[in-house]
Amino acid sequence: MTMTAPPIVSSAEPSSLRVSLGLLWRDKFACVAVLFLLAVAFAAIFGPWLLGASATKINLMARNAPPLSMHLGWHYILGADALGRSILLRVIVGAQNTMMLAGCAVVISLLVGSILGFIAGFRNDWTSSLVLRLADILMSFPSLLLAMIVLYVLSPGLTNVILVLAITRIPIYLRTTRAEVLEIRERTFVTAARVMGASPWRIVWRHIRPTVTPTLVTIATLEFAFVMLSESSLSFLGLGIQAPEFTWGAMVAQGQSYLGTAWWVAFWPGLAITLTAMSLNLLANWVRIASDPVQRWRLESRKRTNG
Amino acid sequence: MADAKEHLVEVRNLSVDFHTKGGTVAAVRDVSWHIDRGETLAILGESGSGKSVSSSALMGLIDIPPGEITSGEVLYCGEDLLKVSAERQREINGSRIAMVFQDTLAALNPVYQIGWQVAETFRSHGVDRADADPKALELLERVGLNNARARFNDYPHQFSGGQRQRIMIAMAIALNPDLLIADEPTTALDVTVQARILRLLKDLQRERGMGLLMITHDLGIVAGMADRVAIMNGGRIVETGTVKEVFETPKHPYTRSLLASVPGAAGFVDATVRPEHDETLLRVEELSKEYLSPASLFRAEKPAVLALDKVSFTLGRGETLGIVGESGSGKSTLVRTLIGLEQATHGDAFYRSDSLIHATREARDVARRQIQMVFQDPTASLNPRMSVQEIISEPWAIHPDAVPGSQWKARVGDLLEQVGLLREHAARYPHQFSGGQRQRIAIARALALKPEIIICDEAVSSLDVSVQAQVIALLKSLKEEFVLSYLFIAHDLPVVRSFVDRVLVMHKGTIVEQGPTRQIFTDPQHPYTRELLHSDPVLSLGNAPPRRRRLPSSDDPTPPPRPFAGAAKP
Numbered sequence: 001m002t003m004t005a006p007p008i009v010s011s012a013e014p015s016s017l018r019v020s021l022g023l024l025w026r027d028k029f030a031c032v033a034v035l036f037l038l039a040v041a042f043a044a045i046f047g048p049w050l051l052g053a054s055a056t057k058i059n060l061m062a063r064n065a066p067p068l069s070m071h072l073g074w075h076y077i078l079g080a081d082a083l084g085r086s087i088l089l090r091v092i093v094g095a096q097n098t099m100m101l102a103g104c105a106v107v108i109s110l111l112v113g114s115i116l117g118f119i120a121g122f123r124n125d126w127t128s129s130l131v132l133r134l135a136d137i138l139m140s141f142p143s144l145l146l147a148m149i150v151l152y153v154l155s156p157g158l159t160n161v162i163l164v165l166a167i168t169r170i171p172i173y174l175r176t177t178r179a180e181v182l183e184i185r186e187r188t189f190v191t192a193a194r195v196m197g198a199s200p201w202r203i204v205w206r207h208i209r210p211t212v213t214p215t216l217v218t219i220a221t222l223e224f225a226f227v228m229l230s231e232s233s234l235s236f237l238g239l240g241i242q243a244p245e246f247t248w249g250a251m252v253a254q255g256q257s258y259l260g261t262a263w264w265v266a267f268w269p270g271l272a273i274t275l276t277a278m279s280l281n282l283l284a285n286w287v288r289i290a291s292d293p294v295q296r297w298r299l300e301s302r303k304r305t306n307g
Numbered sequence: 308m309a310d311a312k313e314h315l316v317e318v319r320n321l322s323v324d325f326h327t328k329g330g331t332v333a334a335v336r337d338v339s340w341h342i343d344r345g346e347t348l349a350i351l352g353e354s355g356s357g358k359s360v361s362s363s364a365l366m367g368l369i370d371i372p373p374g375e376i377t378s379g380e381v382l383y384c385g386e387d388l389l390k391v392s393a394e395r396q397r398e399i400n401g402s403r404i405a406m407v408f409q410d411t412l413a414a415l416n417p418v419y420q421i422g423w424q425v426a427e428t429f430r431s432h433g434v435d436r437a438d439a440d441p442k443a444l445e446l447l448e449r450v451g452l453n454n455a456r457a458r459f460n461d462y463p464h465q466f467s468g469g470q471r472q473r474i475m476i477a478m479a480i481a482l483n484p485d486l487l488i489a490d491e492p493t494t495a496l497d498v499t500v501q502a503r504i505l506r507l508l509k510d511l512q513r514e515r516g517m518g519l520l521m522i523t524h525d526l527g528i529v530a531g532m533a534d535r536v537a538i539m540n541g542g543r544i545v546e547t548g549t550v551k552e553v554f555e556t557p558k559h560p561y562t563r564s565l566l567a568s569v570p571g572a573a574g575f576v577d578a579t580v581r582p583e584h585d586e587t588l589l590r591v592e593e594l595s596k597e598y599l600s601p602a603s604l605f606r607a608e609k610p611a612v613l614a615l616d617k618v619s620f621t622l623g624r625g626e627t628l629g630i631v632g633e634s635g636s637g638k639s640t641l642v643r644t645l646i647g648l649e650q651a652t653h654g655d656a657f658y659r660s661d662s663l664i665h666a667t668r669e670a671r672d673v674a675r676r677q678i679q680m681v682f683q684d685p686t687a688s689l690n691p692r693m694s695v696q697e698i699i700s701e702p703w704a705i706h707p708d709a710v711p712g713s714q715w716k717a718r719v720g721d722l723l724e725q726v727g728l729l730r731e732h733a734a735r736y737p738h739q740f741s742g743g744q745r746q747r748i749a750i751a752r753a754l755a756l757k758p759e760i761i762i763c764d765e766a767v768s769s770l771d772v773s774v775q776a777q778v779i780a781l782l783k784s785l786k787e788e789f790v791l792s793y794l795f796i797a798h799d800l801p802v803v804r805s806f807v808d809r810v811l812v813m814h815k816g817t818i819v820e821q822g823p824t825r826q827i828f829t830d831p832q833h834p835y836t837r838e839l840l841h842s843d844p845v846l847s848l849g850n851a852p853p854r855r856r857r858l859p860s861s862d863d864p865t866p867p868p869r870p871f872a873g874a875a876k877p
Contacts, residue, residue, distance in 0.1 A: 188687035
């Protein structure tokens with residue numbers, strides 16, 4: 001009798017990419033955010049290659065040149081820093097280091113933290129206590145102090161800064177993941193899966209992970225901004241990225257001493273950090289809604305009102 | 308003013324709309340009813356019928372917007388409550404019209420002692436601080452709270468559901484209201500407790516001459532409590548009259564279908580059409596489960612709680628066995644032990660000849676594939692992030708040898724059709740279905756591995772009566788089609804009456820009585836079975852004189868074992 005079953009709607013069903021793009025188009029904020037992030041990504045990939053040389057060129061004639069004036073040429077439109085380097089070009093070129101640093105730190109802490117959180121939440125034995133106590137130790141140190149000690153011992157450089165920032169942010173993910181896992185694994189649909197004979201792996205992967213992911217993604221986007229700013233504090237102390245390398249955070253730190261006389265030195269990289277973090281947040285919000293079948297109608301229903 | 312025809316409360320042609328993003332929903336249309344002092348009116352309806360809307364309007368509880376009262380008036384002693392000021396409404400609420408809710412844990416404040424909360428009702432209406440406490444105590448004693456004096460300073464979580472409902476009732480009647488609204492007051496309670504609470508409400512009403520408005524979905528409560536009834540469906544009152552009129556000569560087709568779908572109305576399973584039960588599928592032998600609370604640094608070891616005490620029974624092929632018991636009776640522990648969610652302390656259970664308890668993990672897994680389960684709440688038991696296709700095919704993903712991947716789609720379609728849904732539903736998600744449809748999906752999932760035994764753990768308890776009847780009909784037809792055996796767990800008797808072949812009554816972890824359904828219902832031997840039977844208002848539906856049975860007036864005469872209830876009072 002299984003022979004009689006005709007294939008249903010498979011031809012009419014659009015591909016999942018098209019569906020996602022359609023849903024994205026219906027959330028205009030998320031659309032703008034994606035466009036901005038694409039621009040940042042483009043700058044991060046091609047910026048140093050195209051503009052690397054001009055971004056480090058020192059022009060003492062243009063020291064602390066104010067923004068929004070064209071008489072020094074288009075690349076001084078956002079002003080210049082204390083050594084007369086173009087802020088516009090430095091923001092574009094600095095995107096690479098910034099994205100690399102914040103991106104890697106966030107991804108590493110997200111992965112390690114959530115995996116440990118799953119272990120701590122799903123296994124109720126000594127491994128759970130061990131993981132939690134380790135997290136407690138990490139959390140009991142002020143993260144900046146920890147970063148300073150580690151970077152003082154090791155040499156400050158891109159890799160070490162990434163590692164230090166990642167390690168200090170792990171407990172956030174660990175605690176959140178564990179709390180969610182503890183709650184979700186008592187839900188009836190998890191019990192139902194266990195009754196069907198599902199392995200622990202399957203329960204974690206198919207039932208618990210999809211429910212936890214949106215929360216973790218939201219935290220990760222918030223953390224992105226935090227990590228960029230932490231890096232600027234480290235730079236301020238001289239323990240961050242070392243010159244001639246620079247990031248948005250390092251630019252903010254440099255501009256801090258000129259805030260009274262030349263606010264734009266710190267303002268533009270700060271704006272870049274804010275906009276990136278905000279775009280990521282809007283995107284995360286869209287992902288959360290689009291990936292939840294119960295919430296998806298909020299996006300789908302906009303189709304009708306928008307025509 | 309003193310019009311002889313004036314009712315205590317009268318609702319005239321009330322219509323309420325709710326404006327939502329998806330459009331305007333008509334919650335109720337042209338609803339009219341009235342109630343006098345000393346009278347009981349029941350508003351009966353299934354979920355979504357709008358049965359609570361008119362009482363919300365009476366209490367000024369409709370949120371505007373999104374709600375909009377498009378027409379009608381709500382008169383209390385001739386005063387239109389839809390037009391009065393918010394201040395006047397507050398004056399009437401609580402003191403003249405009071406309400407008792409379904410969820411007692413949510414309605415009581417968890418951080419205050421109950422005595423304080425009841426006394427607060429007096430204090431907030433100007434009674435002296437010194438007088439309020441004695442008055443509150445007196446009231447708590449009147450509503451039959453055991454040891455009211457000793458428990459005056461206890462917190463809400465230290466009471467059972469029935470006791471909390473008594474406290475709620477005490478707070479509601481504190482200021483001698485003219486009208487008491489009870490919105491599903493006993494839905495969350497066990498049947499024996501329910502019977503006692505209903506009797507308390509009736510007594511209080513007689514004593515104080517209040518009007519009593521019962522909002523319920525339970526025909527049994529209407530039959531046992533109300534003078535008149537208004538039956539609602541789709542936001543309209545389809546029929547109204549005295550209980551006797553409506554139940555004996557229902558005029559509206561909806562009323563007739565509602566009465567027909569009352570669990571148990573169809574009578575007992577006919578003994579002659581039963582399939583042979585020669586072959587024993589499941590054999591449970593002296594199964595016991597103890598909960599130990601181990602000694603720790605700060606606590607001495609507590610005595611173990613015996614949740615299951617030497618339970619033995621068998622289930623034959625093609626048989627339906629009902630297990631009935633109230634909360635704490637051990638029926639859930641029994642199920643959890645059988646399907647491997649709990650470890651049994653003693654005893655064994657066999658599927659055919661394979662042990663479910665003491666075999667190796669692999670052997671158990673093979674046996675357990677033959678036992679599938681349908682849970683109480685389909686909303687919770689289906690993963691909201693998985694499509695119906697994924698949900699139903701999950702057992703095959705777990706057991707890859709069951710069905711080859713290429714056939715999954717077709718087989719899911721077949722299963723959906725077998726449980727009365729459409730093939731196209733496979734692409735949808737659980738929230739797009741109604742409660743009854745979701746339970747059908749859960750049943751389809753249980754059928755996916757072609758099991759021989761399906762455990763239904765309160766599988767119809769969270770559904771409306773008419774949906775309940777449909778799901779039970781589905782279970783019956785599936786049983787014949789696939790020669791299934793059911794273990795049907797329920798907390799009350801009427802549901803099992805027309806469905807199961809044999810009943811097993813559990814109380815405090817033991818089986819107090821078991822036998823063929825007809826025998827249990829007509830000739831119960833154990834006093835607890837008798838109490839269960841008599842607590843059930845539905846069974847008195849056909850009896851003309853309302854039952855007057857003596858029931859113990861306290862709640863929980865035999866408190867259920869409560870493992871891990873740390874702060875319980877002596």
